[in-house]
Amino acid sequence: MQSKSQTSIKALLVLASLVVILAGVKAATAIVVPFLLSVFIAMACSPIITWANQYKLPRAVAVIIVILLIVSLGLVLAGLVGQSMNEFSQNMPKYREQLVQEFAWVIGQLDSFNISIDKQQLLSYLDPGAAMNMASNLLSSLGGVLTNFLLILLIVVFMLFEAESIPKKIHIALDDPNMKMQQIDKFLVSVKNYLAIKTLVSLGTGLVIGIWLYVLGVDHFLLWAVLAFLLNYIPNIGSIIAAVPAVLLAFVQLGAASAGLAALGFVVSNMVMGNVVEPRYMGRGLGLSTLVVFLSLIFWGWLLGTVGMLLSVPLTMIVKIGLESSPDTRWVAQLLAGEDNELDAKKEQEIAAGE
Secondary structure, three states: OHHHHHHHHHHHHHHHHHHHHHHHHHHOHHHHHHHHHHHHHHHHHHHHHHHHHHOOOOHHHHHHHHHHHHHHHHHHHHHHHHHHHHHHHHHHHHHHHHHHHHHHHHHHHHHHOOOOOOHHHHHHHOOOOHHHHHHHHHHHHHHHHHHHHHHHHHHHHHHHHHOOOHHHHHHHHOOOHHHHHHHHHHHHHHHHHHHHHHHHHHHHHHHHHHHHHHHHOOOOHHHHHHHHHHHOOOOOOHHHHHHHHHHHHHHHHHOHHHHHHHHHHHHHHHHHHHHHHHHHHHOOOOOEOHHHHHHHHHHHHHHHOHHHHHOHHHHHHHHHHHHHOOOOOHHHHHHHEOHHHHHHHHHHHHHHHHO
16 A cells, blocks of 8 residues: 555656656747757768768868858758748738638639538638748748857757767766667667658758749749748648648639649659658658657647757657666557557567566
C-alpha cells in the first residue's frame, strides 16, 4: 500500500515538474525559439562540413563557406519574397472579395440543383479568405523570428566550430557513456540525416511548385514556392496547408481549370517527393507513429509557434530518445514508436531483461 502511495506521489511530482518546465519554456519563447532554430540549422549544415573535411578542406574555411551560402540565400530570398509578400498583402482585400464572389457563384450553382444553402450564414461560418490570411500570418510570424537573424547566425557559427568537441564533452559528462552514448550517437546521426534529407526534398518540392505555378501564370509564384519549401517540414498536413492559398489564388485569377492544374501539380510533386524520393534516401525515418507525428505537430506548434511546427519531428525524437535512456520510461518511448520499429523494440526488451 505504501509502495503504491509512493508511486502516486512520484508520478504527481513528475507531472507538476513537467507543467512548470513547459510554462517556463512558453514564457521564454523569445529566447528558446532562436536557440532551437540555430541548433537545427547547425545540424542540417553539419553534413556539409563533414563532407568538406573529407576533401582535406580546413574546418574554418568550410564553416565560412557554409555561412556565406546561408547569408547569400537568406538575403536573396528575403528581397524577392519580401517584395512578393508586400504585393500580396496589398492585393489581399481584392483577392478576398473575389473569393467571396466566386464562393457565392458556387452556392448559386448548387441552388440550381435544388441544394439550398443560406449564403450569408455559410460565409459567416466558412470564410473563403481565411486560408490566404493564414498563409500571410504564417510568413509574417516566420519573418518575426528571422528579425533575430544575426543572433541565429552567430549561434550557428559557434556551434559549427564546436561540433567536433560536443560529442566528447557529452561522453565525459555521462555517468554511463557506453550505454547512453550509443543512444545519443544514434539520435544525432538520425536527426542530422533527417534534417539534411528533408531540406533537400523540401528544396526540390519548392522548386517544382514554383516552376509549375510560373508556367500556369499564378501571381506571386515565388511566395508559394517558399511556402511549399517551409511547410514541407511539417509532416502530414504541411503540404495541404501550402497548396490551399495557391490553388485559391489560381481559382480567383485564372479560373477553375487552372486551379485544378495547380492542385494537380501540388499532388503529383508531393506524391513523388514524399512517397518515392524521401523514403528511398531516408529509409525507415525516425521511427515515430503517424498519430504521434500529428499530435506532436499540434503540441509543439502550441508551445513554440510556427518554428515548433517546423521542428516538431526532431523535437519529439529528442523526447523519445530521452525516454528510451531509462528503464522506467522505456514503455512510453515504445508508445511513441511506429510499426517499423517492432524489431528494435524487441531487441530493447531483450537488453532490458538481460539487465
